[in-house]
Amino acid sequence: MNDIAGAYVELKQVRGLGPTITSKILFAVRPEATIPWDAPIQGQFMLHRGKRNDYRSMLALSKREAALVIADAARCGVAHEQCIPAAIGSPVRTLVRRLDEYHWVTITRRHEVPSAQELKQWTGWASPQREGER
Numbered sequence: 001m002n003d004i005a006g007a008y009v010e011l012k013q014v015r016g017l018g019p020t021i022t023s024k025i026l027f028a029v030r031p032e033a034t035i036p037w038d039a040p041i042q043g044q045f046m047l048h049r050g051k052r053n054d055y056r057s058m059l060a061l062s063k064r065e066a067a068l069v070i071a072d073a074a075r076c077g078v079a080h081e082q083c084i085p086a087a088i089g090s091p092v093r094t095l096v097r098r099l100d101e102y103h104w105v106t107i108t109r110r111h112e113v114p115s116a117q118e119l120k121q122w123t124g125w126a127s128p129q130r131e132g133e134r
Helices: 002-015 019-029 039-044 054-075 081-087 095-108 116-126
Strands: none
Touching: 002 019, 002 054, 019 039, 019 054, 039 054, 039 095, 054 081, 054 095, 081 095
16 A cells, blocks of 8 residues: 555646546556545545645555445445456446445435335336246
8 A cells, every 4th residue: 555655746846737637547557446536525524635645544444435335235245346347237347446436426426325215116127027936
């Protein structure tokens, strides 16, 4: 994590790039190990002060989030981290990419996560019962 955080600081200082584009460049190069962010995400995690360790803090927060997702997936019978994207129907996307998408939808775009009841209702719409199964 220190190497990635160091690369972030180095890239920003040497190239004079902003925090969002710097994080996205790192994500493009190492999508399994880095996470992009934008101004709303930085603000949500209170990492918008421009301090040297802000991106390292974001990586640590994301690592904790990933650990929670992995533990929850294990409780649901998905025992290995690499299996999570496949279990949710997106085998080519990394878990880090899914966290990025979650942050973008819930923080940047300000959409609320649907309740379990709403999700159950929606899945019912996606696979309606046949006439004889009612």
